[in-house]
Amino acid sequence: MIKTVATTPFTDQKPGTSGLRKKVRIFQQPHYAENFVQSVFDSLEGFEGQTLVVGGDGRYLNREVIQIVLKMAAANGFGRALVGQGGILSTPAASHLIRASGAFGGLILSASHNPGGPDEDFGIKYNVSNGGPAPEKVTDAIHARSLSIESYHILDAQDVDVDTLGASRLGDMTVEIVDPVAGYADLMEQLFDFSAMRAMIAGGFTLSFDSMSAVTGPYAVEIFEKRLGAPAGTVRNATPLPDFGHHHPDPNLVHAKTLYDQMMAADAPDFGAASDGDGDRNLIIGRHCYVTPSDSLAVLAANAHLAPGYAKGLKGIARSMPTSGAADRVAKKLGVPLFETPTGWKFFGNLLDAGMATICGEESAGTGSDHVREKDGVWAVLLWLNILAVRRQSVAQIMAEHWATYGRNYYARHDYEAISKDRADALMLALQDQLTTLPGSINSGGTIRSADDFAYTDPTDQSVSRNQGIRLLFEDGSRIVFRLSGTGTEGATLRVYIERYVDQTGKLGLETADALQPLVRAAQEIADIQGFTGMERPSVIT
Template sequence: MVMKKLGYFQDYIHGQGKSIASYALICPGVAAFVMAFFFVHIGLVGSGLVEKYSIAHMVLLAPLLLLQLKTILTLFRLNGKLLNRERIKPTVSKVNINTERTNRKNPMEIEIVSCTPFDDQKPGTSGLRKSVKQFQTEHYLATYVQALFDAVPELQGNTLVMGGDGRYFNRQAIQIILRMASANGIAKILLGKNGILSTPAASHLIRKYGAAGGIILSASHNPGGPEGDFGIKFNAANGSPAPESVTEAIYARSKEITSYRIMPIQQISLDKEGTHQFGEMQIDVIDPVTDYAELMASLFDFDAIRNLIASPAFSMYFDAMHAVTGPYARRILVEALGAPERVLLNGEPLSNFGGGHPDPNQAHAKQLVSLLNNAKQRVEFGAASDGDGDRNMVLGHYFFVSPSDSLAVMAANAHLLPGYKNGIKGVARSMPTSQAPDRVAAKLGINCYETP
């Protein structure tokens, strides 16, 4: 009676008011039904004052059933108000489209979908990582992507690079993000074929084509599959991971978001290179390897490496761990540098990484380790990379090279490479690693940076 007198029922059930807290309006109906039901059955029937299933019993139950029915109808009404999708015609003021598009016949409609903020969407330095099941929760991925688009307005009207490591849910997530990118005014998407794009390759594409940023779908070295993990991270216009100011802005927006923008379903083929039009947005499905392979050829002495691989005294293996780097290794090591196909281990990207853990260490890359630690057949060099291809392990014959040492070796010898013949300006390492690069930097007189 109090809530009715204050107008809550009029505003939030019969009127236009919307609030997730309005579900509390069904509580009085539920509570009254439960208390009255106990009174009738425990108090009256249980004590023998009213005979069970008698006419008096049915008369007492009738208003309770009517009350329960009204409560259920109220719940359905609230669901209809709070969970429905409001469809609007795109207009210049709402979606930043021009008059020419508005006047077209049968323009695509943008869906404005009501949602409730999630409280666990705080990204780290490597983006947002959660279980696949969490990302499959209704609205979960979409609310985070909308928060990203809202927090990085410079994406609107510009190019966005996108791809992932091929893990489970990668393809479905790409289709959702494409629909949202079109609805949020992204002008062009550069998308890796098959949804595949390594993190280093994405970084290169962003810089090469002047994109405003990139979305990489990966949970790095975390396991994949339906019971595994999924992730989404954003790289800025310089190709680097989003700085803390951007990730904090995304998180802040995710905590207050109440709706997201999305186009109607229009499946885009990921398996063939080509150009597609999605509303006003152009989608270029590109080979994920070509640009990156060309970059590597410009930086490294491919002739010298090709001669080394052809030498009878040299043998090697590379373990892609059924993750994103398989196609890159095949194109560069096998096709460009002439290594035999057998050097490539686990080269096909699989949604569950073949049941393995795409973490390049001696515990998870056991096949590679056993080949390098073989006294009967000497192998000089081995390497493996993680899920999205931005971390590696290097091995020698019965020898492990720590990531810090491999970075230090590259920094010390960078001047021997065509791409760095004039030397390097600095080197950067992550905080938990050793200080071997620091010593090289001091010797060379260059800056050494520590990242989180």
């Protein structure tokens, strides 16, 4: 029986760049999750009888909200739901399943790299039929509907068994519980030379992959251990846990320090990698050689032709504005376009759909290609392994040759987390007030050539996105970018991106902190970060 339940709006359900993310206790409020799901459905047209993909990263509240989604999808007229077994679907696997099944769209239950548990974070994101995140016109409609919603529709029925593969009925809707890993792993075998990677591993190549007790565990075990033949135990923290084992599932040098320490040890494996809560981010570390996400994007783009799925070359490369310019030099050498977009994978999706780009990346450890419409952590690791298998060099050797060819972009991101929103907004407003006076000024970083608030005109539909981050460009090609992040659930996060380019004739072997120190001082001088935030140092440096 379909129930129509009266409700009142919540005023805090505006989706960000990656859906709606809040603390678990917020989602546990009566009607909260139901209101948002109904607002999604009310903002869509033409889904009657169509297929909806449902899954998540296994975090706390995942199973409960999946049952709500399924009963509401049935009550609202969907004809079929595809659900990852156990409620599990990595974000890239969900994107692939939407595309492969011809689904109308999908609801991904995740807060990505944010921590999980009863006192931590939860999220819901709607992806459209191309497998990518909903565009702004859809998220704006969802938000508008959430402010006026008066009721929601839900089936009064028993919970669905999401642990047993197979089909069942939920009202007039068919629910199919599907293997969350197999289809995705098969896609990876189509893109990469698994034979070459198997031979490399059989020949003694060693690797370590940290799934951070998050969603990629089953995917990594299937691909790295079962299909590529790496020894059992190569994948650590392989079981997805609702609280991610009390860890913060963000693959950076702070939260994946155990892996970093292993890779810097005397007996380090040849290659180390990690992925995040929902499987869309990656960390790459060679033996004694950390690779920044910006450099990783550039190396993958420069060498992608070594993998069968990219042997014909790239149509273009896209990077988010805060990401370093390392990929720009690769694009120039390859003779392909380089697109600089705002942060948010949906901007890449437009370029991928239009056939204008093949590989995309963000400095926040997200890299992907046109095989899906999300960033993809396991994909990035496999492309690195494919390159290593063909080139027969270490990660350190590949990086040294890359910098000798293209020069080096020294790069770091300083995150100031959980700042009060008023203070963060005041800092950004003060920077905006300086935009006209900063050009020509001299500070610890040198002379500023130009300053602006980044705006982007999408070449696929001419839509304009403004206020995407304040850029300070120096005479020597260095850069500082200030931006407020939209992925947290408490307060605001100020991200400061610091970049210094050194050409092939310069010092390519400096420590990153030493190379960037003058620009770090300049950022403090210009933005008065400590004065506005009260913080003497960043929460995280990556």
